[in-house]
Amino acid sequence: MVKTFIIAEAGVNHNGNIALAKQLIDSAVEAGVDAVKFQTWKTELLVSKDAEMAAYQIENTHKKESQFEMLKRLELSYPDFIELKAYCDTKNILFLSTPDEHESARFLNGLQSVFKIGSGELTNVPFLRLIAGFGKPVILSTGMGYLSEVEQALFVLTEAGLALTDITVLHATTDYPTAPQDVNLRAMLTIQNAFPGVKVGYSDHTLGIEVSVAAVALGASIIEKHFTLDKAMPGPDHKASLEPAELKALVQAIRNVEASLGDGRKLPTSTEMVNRKLVRKSIIANTYISAGTEITADMLDVRRPGDGISPSRWDEVIGSIAKKDYQSGDLI
Structure with missing residues (x-):
């Protein structure tokens, strides 16, 4: 069974507080x-001072401020991330962080073994080259992107030294929360078919867990989902995030789906073999048949259990000669 890699996206839901991040x-x-x-x-290094907030950010924060002001409030320092990486190590969970500009990418190269590139950088050629130059596996989100832009990003990454097999492309819709009709999960399969050798996954911004579970059923190798301690907390991403109990339910649902997918071979399970004899049927006599009689269809019926001749052999039995006497109800 191939295990889906599940990333819990804390993102900025720490609200700039390292204790909350822990x-x-x-x-x-x-x-x-x-x-x-x-x-x-x-x-x-990320945003100009007069850049406007996105509509969902204004709606979720109930603040009318610049992106710069919002991001400055949410910013953690490099020493904070060193501390968080060490804390993750003590908890035996993989630490990841998405860099949003070059300096932070270089800093994170000393902390993590995998790089996640956000949707906003899909067309950022110099940034893609920088990340590829680290020589580490890449998870590439593709929200807001055309297939042609995904193709260009993959070309840049591979030209800079990464193998396609080191890249996982995540389908995503950059809207918080994403409405179901805007998900288009089949686009994940389009990416997989367009770029053989690339693994695919899904970065989920919908409410609830069902779309992530559906993505796993379609073959997602990675699921990324925002989570928070409380959706009512102030901040741009809390409302489109899972609370702890929901995150736990997501993990369990994904593991159940993985277990249910199986290996694709159609054959009875070991538990079905026990039930097979009880539920399948056998050919029986429905009247007295004397030895030496040619058996006709009107002499036979089919009944449970299935420990006699299977009715799949009905045509073989018809026209055969009874080798012994049969009472009504006897197995043939």
């Missing part, structure tokens, strides 16, 4: 995910 790590560990992921940036 509580998020604890919650991710309790849920049983494979990795907990944050976002790392220096606001001055």
Whole structure:
């Protein structure tokens, strides 16, 4: 069974508080995910001071401020991330953080063995080259992207030295929360078919867990899902995140789906073999048949259990000669 890699996206749901970030790590560990992921940036290097907030950010924060002001409030320092990485190590969970600019990417190269590239950088050629140059596996989100832009990003990454097999492409819709009709999960399969050798997954911004579970059933190798300690907390991403109990339910649902997918061979399970004799049927006599009689269809019937001749051999039995006497109800 291939295990789906589940990333609990803490993102900025720590609200700029390292103590809250550690509580998020604890919650991710309790849920049983494979990795907990944050976002790392220096606001001055990420956004201009007059950049506007996205509509969902204004709606979720109930604040009218610039992106710069919002991000500055949510920013953690590099020493904070060193501390969070060490905390993850003590909890035996993989630490990840998405860099949002070059300096933070170089810093994170000393902390993590895998790089997640956010949807906003899909077309950022120099940034893609920088990440590829680290020589580490890459998880590439593709929200807001055309297939042609995914193709270009993969070309840049591979030209800079990464093998396609070291890249996992995540289908995503950059809207928080994403409405079901905007998910288009089949686009994940389109990516898989378009770029043989690339693994695919899904970064989920919908409410609830069902779309992530469906993505696993379709073959997602990675699921990324935002989570929070409380959806009512102030901040841009809390409302579109799972609370701890929901995150735990997501993990269990994904593991159940994985177990149910099986190896694709159609054959009875060991438990079915026990039931097979009880539920299948056998050919029986429905009247007295004397030895030497040619057996006709009107002499026979079919009844449980299935420990006699299977009715799949009905045509073989018809026209055969009875080798002994049969009472009504006897197995043939």
